[in-house]
Amino acid sequence: MTELTLVQAINRGLQQAMHDDADVVMLGEDIGLNGGVFRATDGLQKEFGAERVIDTPLSETGIVGTAVGMALYGLKPVPEIQFQDFIYPAFDQIVSEVAKFRYRSGGQYPCHLVIRSPYGGGVKGGLYHSQSAEAYFAHTAGLKVVIPSTPADAKGLLLSSIYDEDPVLFFEPKRIYRAVSGEVPDGDHRVPLGVAKVVREGTDLSLFAYGAMVHPALQAAETLASDGPSVEVVDLRTLSPLDEKAVLASVEKTGRAVIVHEAPRFCGYGAELAALFAEKALFSLKAPVARVTGYDTPFPYALEHLYLPNAARIVAAVRTTMAAG
Amino acid sequence: MTELTLVQAINRGLQQAMHDDADVVMLGEDIGLNGGVFRATDGLQKEFGAERVIDTPLSETGIVGTAVGMALYGLKPVPEIQFQDFIYPAFDQIVSEVAKFRYRSGGQYPCHLVIRSPYGGGVKGGLYHSQSAEAYFAHTAGLKVVIPSTPADAKGLLLSSIYDEDPVLFFEPKRIYRAVSGEVPDGDHRVPLGVAKVVREGTDLSLFAYGAMVHPALQAAETLASDGPSVEVVDLRTLSPLDEKAVLASVEKTGRAVIVHEAPRFCGYGAELAALFAEKALFSLKAPVARVTGYDTPFPYALEHLYLPNAARIVAAVRTTMAAG
Amino acid sequence: MAEARAAPAEAPVAANEEPPLSDVLSAYRTMVIARVMDERCLTLQRQGRIGFYVPMQGQEAAQVGCAWALAEEDWIFPAYRELGVALARGIPIPLLINQFFGNSGDEIKGRQMPNHYGYRRFRFVTASSPVGTQISHAVGAAMAARLRKDPIVTVSFFGDGTTSSNDFHAALNFAGVFQAPSIFFCQNNQWAISLPREKQTRSATLAEKAAAYGFPGVVVDGMDFRAVYRAVAEARTRALAGGGPTLIEAQVYRLGPHSTSDDPRRYRSDAELAEWRDRDPVARLKQELHEAGALTEENDRAIWEAAKEEIARAVEAAEKLPSVDPLSIFDDVYAQRTPSLEEQRAGLQRELAAGGEPKR
């Protein structure tokens, strides 16, 4: 066990995989000599060489397209997109190729790669350094979507993603890259994909969150603990495939659900959770399902503190939900 | 009034706009001399010249990027993407630029353009000529998303889109380009954006659909009419901004909802509708909300008849919902 | 072979690579099979027996010539029009025909439209429809092969229109920077559906675009089997010697429609077509073989007859095969079906058990 920040845990996870498996290669902008703009890949080019930690030209299309070719050949590429906001030039490669290669080839060509990218707000990044684009990828059949919230999960989910047979979009909450630290198991630590985690037990209401939002959710639950309802907090960890059983179990137990994410609400990931409850847990619901999310606007710069969900807003939503039934 | 197929109605709408407003220009692959691979733009280059109906090189990035520049300058461009499946190379332009120009410029630079593209299955198009990608765009703040289901609406919504101040993604159900025809008003016919339409009244259950799926939904309602429940069918027409009032009114009246779309279910557009009901109409719901959708797989070729929702599958979902409460 | 060398070749190149005559005869046979199969499939589509077809007539010499200059171990990244390459690779005719039918003999399980096939054991990667995406894949695979010290090259196939795609730019740039052992084989068939070559881009040739990425570009007469073979062999030798990538522009002509959904009379002249028909690559190679004394009229007739028969047999067999398993819809989305896919699968299973398949 070592005490690490979340970004250090990512770095150790990458190092572990590159050390253990010669097929693991990384490619992206500024990841080599510069160690990544967030230092997630710091020291890795020095350790593993420029043939395995590849500084690429400025083209996300090229980064992902090249990684696909490497994956088809049998490597385990881990391309980095510098900010999730810049993943769109690679969208065609991801949606048309990465997601569909196994299917369209009748299983002949798996496309196992892990696209890492920092996502989310809270770093004064404005419209183009703050986005939460997970819903686009969760809606795309053939992709897995993973978002860790703690250093230990970050390393463990990353290693599981690298060794998974399917393509994984691995989104890292940059806001808590350094703000959150914790004990991380040494070595080849794995946390299974597709398994949500109840990070706080409760009986009256379930809060569903992932990534950076797990922390204000926990904070809200704590705030309410003294005199308010008993709030359960579920960290989804893998957004796709969703751990349906776990989320349904929680909502069936508590009868109330509040969903938290940074992305805009309309057709956001939270909609799927709410839809699931309306479909499969309707008769357990004692109160309307609430969503505490980013607004349906682009991500603002000066007003990001108002845009982002925070503990106070979550507390208010919990109170409203409790009052409603 | 003239009896037209859906694709003819689109053609007449385009012609009307180009005739009335010199700022309307079109650009895309094969839209000029060839009249579009579905003939939606047939005859327009001949009538309005190659400077206003522009055959472009094979680049969706270039098509949309160029259209954005034209819009900024003050024209009303109507770019065509040959198949919605090929919109992804333009995804960066659409999500980063089209959607955010007005916002990021503090209102100085509206970006009024209409991206037309045929979508959906039923034409034996396999993975890459059948997709329904509406959820990606509906989730993107700053865009409007419109999908017509009849020739009259196709023309009327298209003209409203062209004259709207905001960017519109206008998706055309290619499966019924020729299969559906009807009376279409001549001249500058407009159908307002943001207004859903109850296309069949009913009291027991609401079917929500759009585009090509409105027709099997209506068929299912008819099938059930003789001895089954009384089914209301709501054609959304504008997916974003959603006509919340209309859909809530319907579900509050009937107490039951079945949502139909071709796209995969997970994080699909239907999730937002179901979430809305779980949030704002929970206590009106007598039965779980059901979704009849494409499966969470890429779109298959040989088995598309099994993949696509049809009237029988909708009837079954309605029966199950009625039985559930 | 007109050369538009963009940058000086940097590695030694074996000069005058020539295929042996017996090899050329066998290549000719492959070109004939491609031609016959192409015509047969157009008919099958018109008769409604297959759903769609992308013909390649006029591009036989370019495709077979290119494939002939490669080693079996080289990886092919095709677009949707590479029947000649597939046949040259040795992919069995029945396998291809079954794919066009999308039946239970289709190894990709009826998942894709006709022409969008691929077979791992033939190092012929499964094609998709979005143009250009395969070009980046070929570069990545070449880099991967080099990392593993496998002495192979990768070859991507694409058309003139596809030079405008995002991936063309990204892939050639990466290949230049990383000196990937990859050959970019552009079949300039003069049209991208209805857009003529000169409206696709303003450069004089497509080959010269290689200069923008710092490696050689070569124009070759794609109607000339030997010229194509030589250009590819040279590029391959250079790539294996560490000399980096090459862009080859094979100038050909799409004699047929873009696909069975297309009507070329809307946008191009009969005169243009006639002019190119006179340069038919199959007829030309026949003539060359004839002149070299390697092919008699009689042998030639036998070659055509054998091709027709083999294809007829494959079609007949294909039509007898059952359709694909309905429940296979849910396979290969992921390595394992997710719980949610299992649930959807069970739903379809119940539906099928209750009411039978809905009509197609």
Place this chain on the structure above:
Amino acid sequence: MAEARAAPAEAPVAANEEPPLSDVLSAYRTMVIARVMDERCLTLQRQGRIGFYVPMQGQEAAQVGCAWALAEEDWIFPAYRELGVALARGIPIPLLINQFFGNSGDEIKGRQMPNHYGYRRFRFVTASSPVGTQISHAVGAAMAARLRKDPIVTVSFFGDGTTSSNDFHAALNFAGVFQAPSIFFCQNNQWAISLPREKQTRSATLAEKAAAYGFPGVVVDGMDFRAVYRAVAEARTRALAGGGPTLIEAQVYRLGPHSTSDDPRRYRSDAELAEWRDRDPVARLKQELHEAGALTEENDRAIWEAAKEEIARAVEAAEKLPSVDPLSIFDDVYAQRTPSLEEQRAGLQRELAAGGEPKR
């Protein structure tokens, strides 16, 4: 000015365009303001008074030289590093400073990070962060202007790294095909964050990439105000005469970090930096003006003092301005707020009324 003309110029070009000396002096003043403002803003960021900053030192002559050769009516499509262009356009200093503070005097309403501004009345289009997207916009606007018969050109600004982007390829190709009256002004400052120019692409120059699109590409010493001015004036004349687009590569150097988040010592040498510092474009133009007898040391001091003062005043004023209206979050998503946005806005309004603003 080294020329890497890719294709022969097709329209007559006015030779030897030279700015009058008085104009050059005024350009020099603008370059000084840019330099002073840049340094001031780096300090403001270090002091935590603004959140972020993208410096442009080393690129003053290229930016001001380019802008100086344009007409007021021409449209500018900047990236995020174009302070010199903005000032040359006459955008008032306080407007820019307010944008860096994202306060209520920021005409774009605090929506974007510093440096991502734009003002319609100055025909200076609002920048975004994703690199390259503006290049296509410039082509589209040029085509629109021509359609309306407006005798203007559009100019896109971008860096060496951005030549790898999708939009660079798409935009230059469209511009070539449609002969758009557009100038592509690439500031090759030798670095794309940590990636040096020679690892970005293997072509010898960036300018020669124009050949791939069938129009001229020109390399110019971007540290030389007059050389830049001439190259742009020439390209502009050609474009207006119907001679199509030009790619100009101005060779400059990014003397500072990529942004305030960047530490260039991780990837580049002091020696390289020192070498380029010796070619400081501001010092060079000062020297030239001095030699021409147009500038004394005393005048120069006054210019620097005036710049400092003006900027100090703007900063002081900016810090006194209130922050942006919280409810403006919901404006400008659409022309009209949707019902759902009204509802979200009302929610925030209630929140603010109840508990005050959450802490930043």
